[in-house]
Amino acid sequence: MPxxxxxxxxxxxxxxxxxxxxxxxxxxxxxxxxxxxDARDDLTDxxxxxxxxxxxxxxxxxxxRNAQDAVASVHDQxxxxxxxxxxxxxxxxxxxxxLEAVRAAIQAGLAGKLTDYNTAVDQRTALDPQHDTALEQxxxxxxxxxTALTTLT
Amino acid sequence: MxxxxxxxxxxxxxxxxxxxxxxxxxxxxxxxISTVILLVVALGTAGAALVVRHDTDDLHARAEPVHHQVxxxxxxxxxxxxxLRLLRTGARTxxxxxxxxxxxxxxxxxxxxxxxxxxxxxxxxxxxxxxxxLAGAFQAAGDAALADLEAKTAAVxxxxxxxxxxxxGLQEAAGA
Numbered sequence: 190m191p192x193x194x195x196x197x198x199x200x201x202x203x204x205x206x207x208x209x210x211x212x213x214x215x216x217x218x219x220x221x222x223x224x225x226x227d228a229r230d231d232l233t234d235x236x237x238x239x240x241x242x243x244x245x246x247x248x249x250x251x252x253x254r255n256a257q258d259a260v261a262s263v264h265d266q267x268x269x270x271x272x273x274x275x276x277x278x279x280x281x282x283x284x285x286x287x288l289e290a291v292r293a294a295i296q297a298g299l300a301g302k303l304t305d306y307n308t309a310v311d312q313r314t315a316l317d318p319q320h321d322t323a324l325e326q327x328x329x330x331x332x333x334x335x336t337a338l339t340t341l342t
Numbered sequence: 343m344x345x346x347x348x349x350x351x352x353x354x355x356x357x358x359x360x361x362x363x364x365x366x367x368x369x370x371x372x373x374x375i376s377t378v379i380l381l382v383v384a385l386g387t388a389g390a391a392l393v394v395r396h397d398t399d400d401l402h403a404r405a406e407p408v409h410h411q412v413x414x415x416x417x418x419x420x421x422x423x424x425x426l427r428l429l430r431t432g433a434r435t436x437x438x439x440x441x442x443x444x445x446x447x448x449x450x451x452x453x454x455x456x457x458x459x460x461x462x463x464x465x466x467x468x469x470x471x472x473x474x475x476l477a478g479a480f481q482a483a484g485d486a487a488l489a490d491l492e493a494k495t496a497a498v499x500x501x502x503x504x505x506x507x508x509x510x511g512l513q514e515a516a517g518a
Contacts, residue, residue: 197366200373207380214387221394228401235408242415249422256429260516270440271509277443277502281495284450288495291457295484298464306465313458324447331440338433338512 256341263337266330280327283320287313425515432512439501439508446501450494457487 260267270276290313297305464480 197370197373200370200377204373204377204380207377207384210384211380211387214384214391218387218391218394221391221398225394225398225401228398228405232401232405232408235405235412238412239408239415242412242419246415246419246422249419249426253422253426253429256426256433257516260429260433260512267509267513271506271513277505280443280447281499281502284447284454284495284498287450287454288491291454291461291491292488294461295457295464295488298461298468299480299484301468303465303468306461310458310461328444331444335437335440338437341430341433 259337259340263334266333269330270327270334275323276327276330280320280323283316283323287316287320290316428515429512432508432515436505436508436512439505443498443501443505446494446497450491450498453487453491453494457484457491460484460487 272279290309293309294306294313297303297309460480460483464484467480
């Protein structure tokens with residue numbers, strides 16, 4: 190008699206365990222499908238980002254190359270403008286010499302020393318062609334540089 | 343001697359017992375079949391879930407290089423944008439510095455010519471009127487013209503230095 194009573198109980202327990210296992214299996218499957226869907230969405234998004242990124246990077250690199258080309262096209266002018274003996278510094282040196290000649294001329298003029306005045310004026314006059322040439326060269330180089338760089342800004 | 347008949351109630355109980363046994367047997371079979379079905383479902387869903395997970399791992403493995411490429415592209419894009427910004431800033435600074443240099447140079451030339459005018463006037467007056475007291479008449483104007491010329495010459499020097507700095511920055515940005 191105890192065997193016949195225990196048997197249905199064992200069957201119900203087995204049924205319950207199987208039910209729990211089945212429910213767990215279904216839940217596991219649903220969770221796995223959900224993760225699979227997420228992974229697929231992630232891959233799709235990553236591919237879309239990659240395509241967008243390639244286009245954007247290509248554009249940025251193109252702009253950068255254009256800018257570098259623009260600067261490279263005026264490389265000689267930039268070097269001339271930057272040269273210590275000539276260029277901007279050379280012009281400033283000539284202006285300094287001009288200042289010294291003018292100062293000497295004024296001092297001589299105010300002192301009434303005509304010889305010194307004439308010497309100072311001759312010095313300044315001698316500087317003029319050099320100054321004008323340097324300024325004109327600088328202007329041409331600077332204009333070329335400014336024209337090339339305007340496309341960047 | 344009298345014979346006793348079997349109890350009718352006892353006969354009915356045995357029949358009911360047999361009926362109950364049959365019912366219990368059917369129920370037990372149904373329970374067994376259900377249990378087996380549920381176990382099959384559990385195993386099937388677990389197997390299917392494992393297959394799905396394997397496929398998910400494949401998807402992750404395929405997505406990883408794409409993510410890596412996206413990161414590389416983002417870094418390259420950021421670098422290009424940074425370098426382009428540097429170049430544009432350098433170009434703007436250089437253009438402004440050169441414009442300032444020429445403005446300073448023009449001011450220096452004007453100041454120099456003005457100072458020479460003052461000196462010429464002083465000498466002319468000396469020549470024409472033999473005025474020996476030129477200092478009194480032209481000292482103030484000469485000093486002012488000279489001070490102005492000195493300031494303008496110094497401004498040219500500063501503008502030239504600024505232009506050279508801007509040019510160096512631009513060339514560095516272009517080469518970076």
